Amino acid sequence: MPSSRKKPDSLLESLSEKLSKSSDLEQRSLCTAEHQVKLIYLKSVCDSATLNRFILTPFFETESEQSYENYIASFPGTTSSEDIKEILDYILQGRVGIVFNSGKIYLFEAVRVEAGPVQDAQTEVIVQGPSDSFNESLEVNMNLIRRRYQSHDLKAETTTVGNKSKTSVAIMYDQTRIDPDVLAEVKRRLEGISIDILQASAELDKYLSANKFRLFPTTIVTERPDRAVFNISEGKIVLLVDTAGYAVILPAIFNDFFTAMDDKLQVLPVGWFLKTIRYIGLMMTVTLPAFYVAFTSFNTEVWKVQIALLVSGSRATVPYPSFMEVILMLLMMEFLTEASLRLPKAIGPTATTVGGLILGTAATEAGLVSNIMIILVSAVAISNFVIPLNMMGFTIRVLKYGFIFLGTIYGLLGVVLGMVGVVMYLTGLRSFGKPYFRMFSVDRAKVSSSSKGERTDG
């Protein structure tokens, strides 16, 4: 038997030494005539009401030490340990160490979680359908998923990530539908993460991916429980991070980023229509500026005569080449987006008014940019916002500058080069061994079971 059992005081001493200079460390000694125990805990992470009700009051009501020990041990959250490091971890998590005279230490769960109530989704708003979103507590999040997926096949394994933050990460999946290779790969990568602090789910996404420098997100970060549940039912893995209000879904394919959760609520043709709209939006936001540069500076003969005249007439006063015009206006648009994102809610609308209305009108009247340019920039911005998931939206925002560059050098030819390049890049990507981009990816549930032998380098 380890020495800690013989000398309860030395155990307490070494614990309090480790936790010294913590003003929230609480050490208590409870004694009645018959028996006595010692408590050690951090009061900042423990719930004092629970403590009073389930530890203090019963102590004075029980007659013997043995019956109190039995009472404490009967709680489902109570554990016992003899390893000092493990005990320390438990106390830091928010457990109360109860040391009996026999030297046995029980760790009673009295953790206080400060997390807001379940709120409506903020970043993925839908028209109809459930509107609750994950919050900062892991248990609440698991509850949100379990309640929607009442099957014994739904498994939830927990590990910790982060040397200092010790954040618990729950891996949730349906064991009958999942590809075991992917699961093993995820677990392997999770173990390989060596960072001090993990605070956000998106961070996890960054450390999980095999290729650090990539353009497209290969995991979905979502705040919607219904999306998480839907993906679990499709055989994907959901990672829930404690203290982060978002879940990571993997593996993710390109098409997932263009699916909103209310697509399924619509009548079938409407759903198709919405999806088509999003892909058209994608094409427009990426290629419109590049096409503008290509067609005004390179291949003016492409346009119908009327349109060519219209554009060049509207550009007559503009004193610089078209690509300067496009880049200037797009940058202004990016500033506007960024500014209205970070500004306090009260000032936000002012920025949009000043930027959008006044700047746009004044710039065209001054002859610095053409009217058509303003229309184009707004079209690009709006069609960018059509993409339902933010991560992809940001990627696309960056991508269009690459196309403008190609359009500036090569004209129409450059835009085509860019498109082929992006398609090749996308098909070369793998999300945890699954092909990221394919034409007919709808039958992926069937494919996933038949394509296990696929090579994953790429």
Place this chain on the structure above:
Amino acid sequence: MVKSKYFYYLFLINALINIINFVPRGLISHRFSGAMMSVLIAVLIGTLFIYLFVKGMSKFPQKGLPEILNENYPRIISSLMLLGHVVLWYTAGLITLLSFVDVSLRYISSDVPSYIIMIGFLVVVCLSIRLTSESIMYALEVLIVLNIPLIIYFLLKGLLNPYFSWDAVMQIVTYSWTMPSYESIAQATFIFSGYINLALFNRVFKNLKVRHFWLIGVMGFLILLISFLVPIGYQGTVGIERHVYPWFTTADALRTKTFIVERVLFMFYFTYLTLSLVSTIVHWHVALEFTKGIFVSKKQRTSPKRSIEWWIIIPFSILALLGLKMGQFTLDHLGLMYLDVRFVGEMFMILSVYFTYWLKRRRRRKT
């Protein structure tokens, strides 16, 4: 592993790209001397070749040609055979690229220097050929499926045009009974030779089953007729011979009234640029993998390091840039010559696959 349907994409990409690789040009120069007959013969030969090759490769499931040759022949012979195929595949991609640079200069970007265009093409192609074979198949599918509606639109537009001269076409059809030459047959079979990429892509097919060989035959026949006869319907039986890229001239004759782009040429260019890039990627990917097959170390049977790919890609690119020195006349000749030589190469390939199978079986029986 990919499904069998990807085999049809391999067939389709070659069939669609024939316009760039001088097939119409070759056939048109034989239009009074047996081109029609060679189309018919090519359909038979092409379908037969596809059948034979698919059957032959199915004897070596999930193996590419480099593995098949390296396992069954002495090093020197397998390397030489592979090298021959590398040259053929590389030239296929090279001709597509060179003629597309030429087309771009002539029709789209006349003020961009040719080597800048070539560098643009090479960057996309060379970065893409390093992807895995599956990825290339997926990209092939995406780009073909996206482009097919446009191609159908061009065809309808072209065939329904009142200025399309059916008389000129009928006149060529009256030459159907003229005996063809070897060249015109070899040139016409090019549209079927997408199947030959299976020599590498067989690695990623999971028990490949090709059904509907007749469908491939019918499709090939229609595509051949269209790519040969439609330019004649526009340019006339005699006037056509002045054009190096008959199809681009034809596309330039078409006009859409209801779209912001008036000249069909630009949409046609758009489509064919994507298709020829992806076709080059497929061809050069095969060439790259075959070259890697030459450098496989015999003892470990492991494929060489990925860094070696750059040492293959660099000469590929330098040769392509040097190829720009070629005039249009030489390129035209090279293109037609390639079509003739390739036909022999294909026959050799099919024979070698069957011979290897026979050799392997005999060896197994002995032991």
